[in-house]
Amino acid sequence: MAATDWQPARLRATRALTPDIRLFEIEPSEIEQASPGAPAPPGSHLGVAVMIGERPDTRSYSLLDSGADGLYRIAVKRLPDSRGGSAYMHGLEPGARLSISGPRNHFGLTPGRPGYLLVAGGIGITPLHAMALALHRAGAPFHLLYAARTPQDLALADDLRARIGERLRTFTDEEGGRIDLAAAIADLPPGGEAYLCGPLGMMEAGRRAWAEAGRPAQGLRFETFGTGGRHAAEAFTVRIPRLSREIVVPRHQTMLEALEAAGVGMIHDCRRGECGLCTVKILDTDGTVDHRDVFFSDAQKATNAQLCTCVSRVVGGGITIDTADRAG
Amino acid sequence: MTDAKGFPLNAWYAAAWDHEIGRALTPRRICDKDVVLYRRTDGAVAALEDACWHRLLPLSLGHLKGDQVMCGYHGLVFDASGRCTFMPAQETINPSACVRAFPAVERYRLIWLWMGDPALADPDLVPDFHWNSDAPWVGEGGTFYGLKCNYRLVIDNLMDLTHETYVHAGSIGDDAITRSPFEVTHTDTCVTVERWMENIEPPPFWARNLGKPGHVDRWQIIRFEAPTVVAGDVGVALAGTGARQGDRSQGVNGFFLAAITPETATSCHYFWNFVRSWRTDDEELTKSLNRAHVNDGKGVYDQDHDVLEAQQRAIDRQPRQPFYNLNIDAGALWAHRLIDGMMAKEGRAPSKNDPAKATPSVGIAAE
Ligand code: FES
Ligand code: FES
Ligand SMILES: [Fe+2]
Numbered sequence: 242m243a244a245t246d247w248q249p250a251r252l253r254a255t256r257a258l259t260p261d262i263r264l265f266e267i268e269p270s271e272i273e274q275a276s277p278g279a280p281a282p283p284g285s286h287l288g289v290a291v292m293i294g295e296r297p298d299t300r301s302y303s304l305l306d307s308g309a310d311g312l313y314r315i316a317v318k319r320l321p322d323s324r325g326g327s328a329y330m331h332g333l334e335p336g337a338r339l340s341i342s343g344p345r346n347h348f349g350l351t352p353g354r355p356g357y358l359l360v361a362g363g364i365g366i367t368p369l370h371a372m373a374l375a376l377h378r379a380g381a382p383f384h385l386l387y388a389a390r391t392p393q394d395l396a397l398a399d400d401l402r403a404r405i406g407e408r409l410r411t412f413t414d415e416e417g418g419r420i421d422l423a424a425a426i427a428d429l430p431p432g433g434e435a436y437l438c439g440p441l442g443m444m445e446a447g448r449r450a451w452a453e454a455g456r457p458a459q460g461l462r463f464e465t466f467g468t469g470g471r472h473a474a475e476a477f478t479v480r481i482p483r484l485s486r487e488i489v490v491p492r493h494q495t496m497l498e499a500l501e502a503a504g505v506g507m508i509h510d511c512r513r514g515e516c517g518l519c520t521v522k523i524l525d526t527d528g529t530v531d532h533r534d535v536f537f538s539d540a541q542k543a544t545n546a547q548l549c550t551c552v553s554r555v556v557g558g559g560i561t562i563d564t565a566d567r568a569g
Numbered sequence: 570m571t572d573a574k575g576f577p578l579n580a581w582y583a584a585a586w587d588h589e590i591g592r593a594l595t596p597r598r599i600c601d602k603d604v605v606l607y608r609r610t611d612g613a614v615a616a617l618e619d620a621c622w623h624r625l626l627p628l629s630l631g632h633l634k635g636d637q638v639m640c641g642y643h644g645l646v647f648d649a650s651g652r653c654t655f656m657p658a659q660e661t662i663n664p665s666a667c668v669r670a671f672p673a674v675e676r677y678r679l680i681w682l683w684m685g686d687p688a689l690a691d692p693d694l695v696p697d698f699h700w701n702s703d704a705p706w707v708g709e710g711g712t713f714y715g716l717k718c719n720y721r722l723v724i725d726n727l728m729d730l731t732h733e734t735y736v737h738a739g740s741i742g743d744d745a746i747t748r749s750p751f752e753v754t755h756t757d758t759c760v761t762v763e764r765w766m767e768n769i770e771p772p773p774f775w776a777r778n779l780g781k782p783g784h785v786d787r788w789q790i791i792r793f794e795a796p797t798v799v800a801g802d803v804g805v806a807l808a809g810t811g812a813r814q815g816d817r818s819q820g821v822n823g824f825f826l827a828a829i830t831p832e833t834a835t836s837c838h839y840f841w842n843f844v845r846s847w848r849t850d851d852e853e854l855t856k857s858l859n860r861a862h863v864n865d866g867k868g869v870y871d872q873d874h875d876v877l878e879a880q881q882r883a884i885d886r887q888p889r890q891p892f893y894n895l896n897i898d899a900g901a902l903w904a905h906r907l908i909d910g911m912m913a914k915e916g917r918a919p920s921k922n923d924p925a926k927a928t929p930s931v932g933i934a935a936e
Binding site: 280282347348349351352353375378379457458459460462463464511515516517535536537538540541 | 648650651652653654659660661662663664665667670672686687688690916
């Protein structure tokens with residue numbers, strides 16, 4: 242993101258939505274408000290400058306609505322495995338000065354479809370919240386299926402139900418509810434689209450169910466957070482025989498960051514497990530590779546030949562890889 | 570003071586004549602956006618941003634594969650809704666890969682594109698241009714693509730026909746125009762300028778087409794529909810036969826039609842037509858009227874074309890805030906006000922010093 246894109250903003254208010262999810266209302270600076278930009282399309286996210294320890298970094302958070310009133314609303318979940326972005330956000334007090342960028346959109350909603358299926362898992366509700374409001378306003382046929390661990394983890398559900406009524410259906414592990422993706426996809430008229438945001442497992446299940454239903458791949462849209470794999474994050478060791486290096490990836494750092502910090506030349510772009518630029522070849526592993534990307538197909542992940550270092554990790558052991566570096 | 574270069578985005582703009590768009594990829598710049606137009610196999614028109622998601626190569630340099638466009642550089646394929654459906658050398662598709670698709674509607678012999686928030690693209694909002702397609706009106710028009718003037722100059726030109734006296738002397742110009750009073754009225758979306766010239770000598774064009782000797786009552790009832798469509802009800806009838814009261818049976822009646830589309834801040838596409846309701850079977854007359862309007866620099870619209878481009882060149886050279894206004898500019902100024910109102914509604918009242926601020930961005934409506 243271009244440096245010039247950053248603008249000052251103020252945290253107007255915060256509110257606890259659940260024990261670990263907070264709502265943030267962010268007001269762009271008055272200079273910017275004098276010439277307000279267009280409201281943000283659903284699926285847009287806002288870049289927020291955060292401090293991780295002493296180090297500045299950026300995080301992007303999906304907007305909960307169009308921000309047509311001049312305020313940006315995001316919801317942030319405090320993640321135990323986080324690298325510190327969510328902890329920083331949760332430590333902010335109303336009135337705090339912020340630096341924001343965007344909004345930008347990588348998760349655009351196609352208008353004019355005969356039907357929409359929105360599926361949210363946990364904090365994945367945030368972009369789908371904006372989509373549900375937009376579709377509701379447009380009078381489009383849609384359903385929002387929203388799953389979380391416990392009823393009290395269903396942030397925004399009460400508010401949403403008040404606004405979109407029966408179009409919202411909630412599911413919780415605690416009450417044994419499970420989203421029947423196959424049935425929900427079968428209910429979608431031909432030409433309908435599905436939008437998913439949540440843990441990786443949910444998106445992989447969605448992708449499988451979508452393909453099994455014989456639907457065109459481009460009709461399924463999803464967004465990942467690049468966090469939350471099948472396993473909890475833990476430290477692991479990366480060995481690179483060609484470079485005679487052994488590098489420890491701490492729990493709160495990505496493998497890509499650890500490799501770069503150790504001086505290994507890497508290229509990357511999305512840092513979300515989408516583009517495939519940060520991949521390395523796996524030579525050997527004595528642990529389990531937790532593939533957290535959406536770049537590789539299921540079949541490719543199963544062969545464990547490569548991994549996306551920006552999001553994927555290893556648990557229960559270490560890994561031996563080869564990078565692009567060659568002598569000469 | 571708003572920036573006269575800006576244009577609303579939440580509006581339908583004419584992008585092409587219906588017969589111009591087929592199975593070829595047709596590039597066109599509209600509202601400062603590069604767009605590629607094509608017809609799908611079912612006949613519907615698709616309009617995509619003419620820049621590949623990958624490396625921005627214009628998609629119009631690629632080719633059609635059924636209803637999808639394959640980029641001519643590395644083969645990425647996009648469907649008519651702008652979704653990427655194929656990426657080389659990988660088994661999955663990056664979920665954020667897409668190009669913008671613009672809602673398109675075919676109506677009144679034109680293809681109209683919606684350049685703003687697609688969720689607001691209501692076909693019922695296409696401006697009324699039915700004279701271009703419906704009986705009894707007959708006529709063949711054309712387009713000045715890339716006319717080198719800001720689109721508002723064309724609206725100004727059409728909302729005040731005083732200029733006919735000077736620009737179109739010898740055909741439709743007449744001193745009577747400058748002598749006659751006119752009335753300007755408006756609604757939330759339309760501005761009407763009405764002028765009657767009673768008991769006058771008809772100008773050459775109208776005398777010829779009326780084909781009867783004697784004085785006439787002449788009318789010009791110009792209707793602007795925001796943001797950029799103008800339809801002018803014009804004609805003459807034998808003087809005193811009641812045309813002003815509603816009986817036009819002793820006269821001839823035509824409409825000049827204009828759908829103007831911003832291309833950039835200083836250029837536009839001007840779709841024009843002149844339709845008539847007399848001698849509608851006479852194809853030779855249709856052809857000659859088309860020629861009378863564009864005729865290698867000598868037709869009526871050619872004359873306007875020259876004035877408009879010269880005016881834009883002068884504006885570009887003048888540091889002074891352009892334009893003093895006259896009484897005769899009332900229609901144009903109301904039209905500007907409606908356009909500015911549409912822009913303000915989009916939250917895009919453009920700043921005076923930064924025309925770039927008026928560049929398009931998508932948004933969704935306030936709740
Ligand atoms: S940087 Fe894009 S997949 Fe890792
Ligand atoms: S630029 Fe279009 S495929 Fe690369
Ligand atoms: Fe003219």
